[in-house]
Amino acid sequence: MDKNLLKKIKGKLEKEKERLEKTLASFAEKDKKLKGDWDTRMPKMDSGRLEEETDEVEEFSNLLPIENTLELELEKINLALKKIKQEKYGICEKCKEPIPQIRLKIYPQAKYCKKCEVK
Secondary structure, eight states: OOHHHHHHHHHHHHHHHHHHHHHHHTTEEEOSSSTTOEEEOOOOOOSOOHHHHHHHHHHHHHHHHHHHHHHHHHHHHHHHHHHHHTTOTTBOTTTOOBOOHHHHHHOTTOOSOHHHHHO
16 A cells, blocks of 8 residues: 555544544543443432433433444544554455555545445
8 A cells, every 4th residue: 555645544543533532531431441441421410400410311321322332433443553553454354355545545444345344
């Protein structure tokens, strides 16, 4: 793969990683025991106002699937960055063929070529 393209892709991945981590940090904290895991902050049930506490619990439950989605995307980005470092980036994990560069430009954390992604 062209070194300039790889450098651009790496920069894009690092920028997206930073964005995801910033978003996660706005409502969750890194789990100190489990690498790559984040925990949505629990609401503090100390206001004494039932309606306010109910809203906080509802917000907490709405954030859990968002946390999961962001964690999964962050995991893909970290894997792509690791592959770049190991000089194994851009190879489909299923068929072992090169992933088309146009696909990597659009979705740099792609693990599969389009053909294998659909299967």
